[in-house]
Amino acid sequence: MIIFKNAGQISAFTNSRKNEKQIGFVPTMGALHEGHLSLVRTAKEYNDLVACSIFVNPTQFNSAEDFKHYPVTIEKDIELLIGAGCDLLFLPPADEIYPTGYTARTYDLGKVETLFEGRYRPGHFQGVCQVVDRLLEIIEPHRIYFGQKDYQQCMVIVRLLQLLHKEMECELVVEPTVREENGLAMSSRNLRLSQEDREKAATIFQVLQYMQDNLGNEPIKTLQNKASQMLREKGFEVDYTAIADATTLDPPTGYSERLVGLVAATISGVRLIDNMFLN
Ligand code: AMP
Numbered sequence: 547m548i549i550f551k552n553a554g555q556i557s558a559f560t561n562s563r564k565n566e567k568q569i570g571f572v573p574t575m576g577a578l579h580e581g582h583l584s585l586v587r588t589a590k591e592y593n594d595l596v597a598c599s600i601f602v603n604p605t606q607f608n609s610a611e612d613f614k615h616y617p618v619t620i621e622k623d624i625e626l627l628i629g630a631g632c633d634l635l636f637l638p639p640a641d642e643i644y645p646t647g648y649t650a651r652t653y654d655l656g657k658v659e660t661l662f663e664g665r666y667r668p669g670h671f672q673g674v675c676q677v678v679d680r681l682l683e684i685i686e687p688h689r690i691y692f693g694q695k696d697y698q699q700c701m702v703i704v705r706l707l708q709l710l711h712k713e714m715e716c717e718l719v720v721e722p723t724v725r726e727e728n729g730l731a732m733s734s735r736n737l738r739l740s741q742e743d744r745e746k747a748a749t750i751f752q753v754l755q756y757m758q759d760n761l762g763n764e765p766i767k768t769l770q771n772k773a774s775q776m777l778r779e780k781g782f783e784v785d786y787t788a789i790a791d792a793t794t795l796d797p798p799t800g801y802s803e804r805l806v807g808l809v810a811a812t813i814s815g816v817r818l819i820d821n822m823f824l825n
Pocket residue numbers: 573574575576580581582584585691692693694695696721722723724725731732733734
């Protein structure tokens with residue numbers, strides 16, 4: 547695996563090969579786990595070259611504390627990426643992504659920016675778009691890989707590719723959420739949880755399953771409320787437990803459309819999100 551810290555160098559490398567080689571790209575913030583590695587492995591299957599980036603993007607954090615405590619495990623990440631068959635790692639310092647003179651544009655993301663994560667993390671999706679825009683510009687991949695774990699982020703990336711007129715040159719591939727044995731969605735933030743909290747955190751998966759199992763048997767409002775209550779009983783502070791139209795994130799108008807359950811809740815100061823298709 548070749549490690550690049552310089553944007554110009556990795557850009558020259560991928561640019562000189564992109565006509566002969568299909569390039570798959572997996573952007574991450576590091577502290578890698580099986581969820582990230584599943585993206586790398588899938589990218590490896592469908593591309594000639596796989597690039598991964600590790601960059602804890604300051605502009606997508608709306609809390610300085612969260613940014614400060616974001617886990618960093620670079621040495622281990624490098625080993626895991628080599629094991630998963632990654633070819634190129636981009637490990638930039640912040641000024642390679644946001645060099646002097648960089649001016650952030652504002653991305654017109656529409657309603658998706660104001661709902662759920664957008665509402666609780668103002669500015670978060672603009673920050674995500676800034677970094678992904680820059681990374682796409684640098685790497686110029688044929689395919690970019692994201693996890694369903696961050697469902698709303700995937701919707702934002704669809705929109706970003708349209709705004710950049712890149713939806714024809716770069717395919718977005720969304721991979722299923724990888725979970726711990728107890729159902730807890732793998733997340734770099736889980737490193738900040740005690741063993742006891744990890745057990746409790748599996749309740750997020752359980753409430754999503756509860757919504758899935760009971761969809762149609764109880765009113766949607768009741769399901770949402772019960773889900774919140776189940777989390778609070780375990781000590782969570784709940785931002786939302788919602789059932790939404792999977793395409794628009796609007797409240798459901800019936801059961802014929804595809805529905806997604808969405809949860810964001812905090813335990814011991816660690817905010818976790820998860821989602822599940824319900825029908
Ligand atoms: P992050 O490092 O958290 O920014 O995540 C990098 C990518 O990995 C994003 O596309 C995430 O959606 C994806 N990802 C994170 N956790 C998981 C998981 N448990 N299963 C699948 N993909 C994941």
